[in-house]
Amino acid sequence: AQSVTQLDSQVPVFEEAPVELRCNYSSSVSVYLFWYVQYPNQGLQLLLKYLSGSTLVKGINGFEAEFNKSQTSFHLRKPSVHISDTAEYFCAVRGGSNFGNEKLTFGTGTRLTIIP
């Protein structure tokens, strides 16, 4: 079984400043990792995902994440945030094979608030 820990429940950041949202996972098998964003009153939308290969993954809206196997982390970063990035961000993990592992385990979310 897998688990995900998002250490920060809320992160306030000034506009145009960089941000890092932290995610650590636990798993005894290889994993696929995902970051989803939820804007107010909307469903979740995929930002990026790590399946294999390069550990630096680029996603939509200027976000990127780095997979670190030794530290079991998948932190999300953006070099310069905008007001429109205000949202809740969820890290998720699932087993890294396509057979019988469709279930995603989500973290508790990090609320990112951009301060003008």
Add this chain to the structure above:
Amino acid sequence: DAGVIQSPRHEVTEMGQEVTLRCKPISGHDYLFWYRQTMMRGLELLIYFNNNVPIDDSGMPEDRFSAKMPNASFSTLKIQPSEPRDSAVYFCASSGGIQIVGNEQFFGPGTRLTVL
């Protein structure tokens, strides 16, 4: 593509009434997931289907909850009788399944349920 469609978007009902939430997955997707989101418990997986067959319902809170998928394009989540603690946002998601490596889940906009 219209994405995952959920109805109704908002539902207000009284305790003891039956509630039926509906979901139409993305055409061609063979996995369907039902989630519940609350402030206290975050995002919880209730049940998921593969090719219309329930695979894992371990997240269904109790016998008052039931879910069906009569065909590939329609699923329902029913609560009977409803209780105030069932108030939450219920999300449906679908994914392309085993033939796509690391396939992501696509979420619907959610149904906000309020039980008075």
